[in-house]
Amino acid sequence: MTAKQITIDAKRLKAIVADSEALAAAQRDAGHHVRDLRKRLSELRGGLNPGGTPLYADGKPNAEKRASLEKQIAALQAEIAAAEETQEEVRDKRSLAGKLSTKAIEFANAHNQLPANMESEYGLPRRFKNY
Amino acid sequence: MASPAASKITDAFSRARAAISGVRKDVENIRLQIAEKQLARNEVENAPISPEEIEARVDWILDTAESSATAGSWHAGWLSQPLEAGTKINIDDKVEALFERSPLGTLSIFGFRSIIRAALIEEARAGMPIEAKCYTPAEREAAIASIDAEVEALEILEERIIREAESEGVKIARREDANPAIFLRYDRDLK
Numbered sequence: 001m002t003a004k005q006i007t008i009d010a011k012r013l014k015a016i017v018a019d020s021e022a023l024a025a026a027q028r029d030a031g032h033h034v035r036d037l038r039k040r041l042s043e044l045r046g047g048l049n050p051g052g053t054p055l056y057a058d059g060k061p062n063a064e065k066r067a068s069l070e071k072q073i074a075a076l077q078a079e080i081a082a083a084e085e086t087q088e089e090v091r092d093k094r095s096l097a098g099k100l101s102t103k104a105i106e107f108a109n110a111h112n113q114l115p116a117n118m119e120s121e122y123g124l125p126r127r128f129k130n131y
Numbered sequence: 132m133a134s135p136a137a138s139k140i141t142d143a144f145s146r147a148r149a150a151i152s153g154v155r156k157d158v159e160n161i162r163l164q165i166a167e168k169q170l171a172r173n174e175v176e177n178a179p180i181s182p183e184e185i186e187a188r189v190d191w192i193l194d195t196a197e198s199s200a201t202a203g204s205w206h207a208g209w210l211s212q213p214l215e216a217g218t219k220i221n222i223d224d225k226v227e228a229l230f231e232r233s234p235l236g237t238l239s240i241f242g243f244r245s246i247i248r249a250a251l252i253e254e255a256r257a258g259m260p261i262e263a264k265c266y267t268p269a270e271r272e273a274a275i276a277s278i279d280a281e282v283e284a285l286e287i288l289e290e291r292i293i294r295e296a297e298s299e300g301v302k303i304a305r306r307e308d309a310n311p312a313i314f315l316r317y318d319r320d321l322k
Contacts, residue, residue, distance in 0.1 A: 009317045016314075099307055100314070107311035 008113040013104050017118070020101035023094040030087040037080045044073050151301050154292060158303055161289045165282055172278045179259045181267045189251045193239050200229045200236030286313045291321050 047069050056062045105122045108114040114123055133141065180188070214220070229237040239247055259265075266274065290313050293303045305314060313321075 006312060007317065007320070008315045012317075013315055093304075096304060096307055100305055100309060100311075103309075103311045104315055107315060 006111055006113075008108055008111065010113070010115045013108055014115065014118070016097075016104050017101045017122075020094070020097040023090065023097045027087070027090050027094045030083070030090045034080065034083045034087050037076060037083055041073065041076050041080060044069055044076060151296075154296055154301065155303065158289060158292055161285050161292070162306060165285050165289070168278055168282045168285070172275060172282075175266065175271060175274045175278065178271070179263050179265045181265045181270075182256075184267065185252055185255045189248055189255070192251070193235070193244055193248060196233045196236030197239050197244075198236070200233040200240060202232060283310075283313070286310050287321050290314055290316070294318065294321075 048066060105114065105118075108118075109122070109124050226237070229240070235247070286309070290309075293305060296303050
């Protein structure tokens with residue numbers, strides 16, 4: 001296939017772009033999830049009052065509650081670590097998918113083979129089209 | 132102790148894992164070959180030009196320098212023109228003007244061209260890496276085209292493996308520098 005005879009598989013192009021968009025959404029979700037977990041962690045730590053020990057209503061230290069909170073905090077920290085690892089994996093995948101998607105769209109535009117239903121979002125302005 | 136059925140399943144999964152690992156290694160091997168070819172292409176692109184091209188380039192440099200030196204205002208004819216009595220010839224001003232426009236061109240005009248030419252050609256040869264392979268334009272174009280064809284064949288093979296694996300549920304990520312002219316082809320165009 002010469003440069004002049006290239007025919008793009010539009011279905012494949014759309015799949016690559018869709019994959020990139022899905023990963024972008026997954027990256028956003030992963031970021032929100034980590035943020036929510038950190039917010040929860042902050043709330044739990046706040047439960048360990050300023051003095052570091054939860055108190056009963058009468059002001060006496062509640063060691064049981066402290067132990068429970070610390071256990072929850074440890075579990076949440078492990079969950080955050082796992083979520084951050086997932087976030088990083090998704091970010092790397094998203095980065096690669098985004099680059100391939102951009103290359104694919106640029107290639108399709110350069111050969112005037114961008115599918116019609118992608119024109120509005122990814123097409124070149126008319127003055128740049130190579131008619 | 133595992134039942135025969137469970138052992139069969141375990142063996143099947145082991146074989147499947149080994150097959151997947153083998154496919155990934157095949158892709159890695161192809162990618163190494165592509166990287167090697169791209170290095171070779173860079174070497175050809177940056178390889179020195181041929182001795183004939185060097186000489187032609189040096190001649191062009193000297194011709195251009197001489198033209199710059201004499202641009203518009205110098206002609207040796209004034210040396211043989213009759214002069215009115217008492218006219219002073221300020222040769223220094225005339226030569227200074229030449230030198231201002233092009234020192235190299237001036238020296239070339241005044242008889243040093245062959246010496247300068249030989250020196251520049253020798254300088255070019257001395258600046259080449261030892262055992263450098265030189266290319267004429269036609270040789271360079273042919274060598275690059277040959278390497279590009281080999282890279283394309285490898286990229287097609289890589290893409291076929293990736294698609295085959297994908298159809299079997301195994302995801303192999305494409306390279307960041309994967310060629311859209313390959314990965315956007317129809318299956319029938321990957322032969």
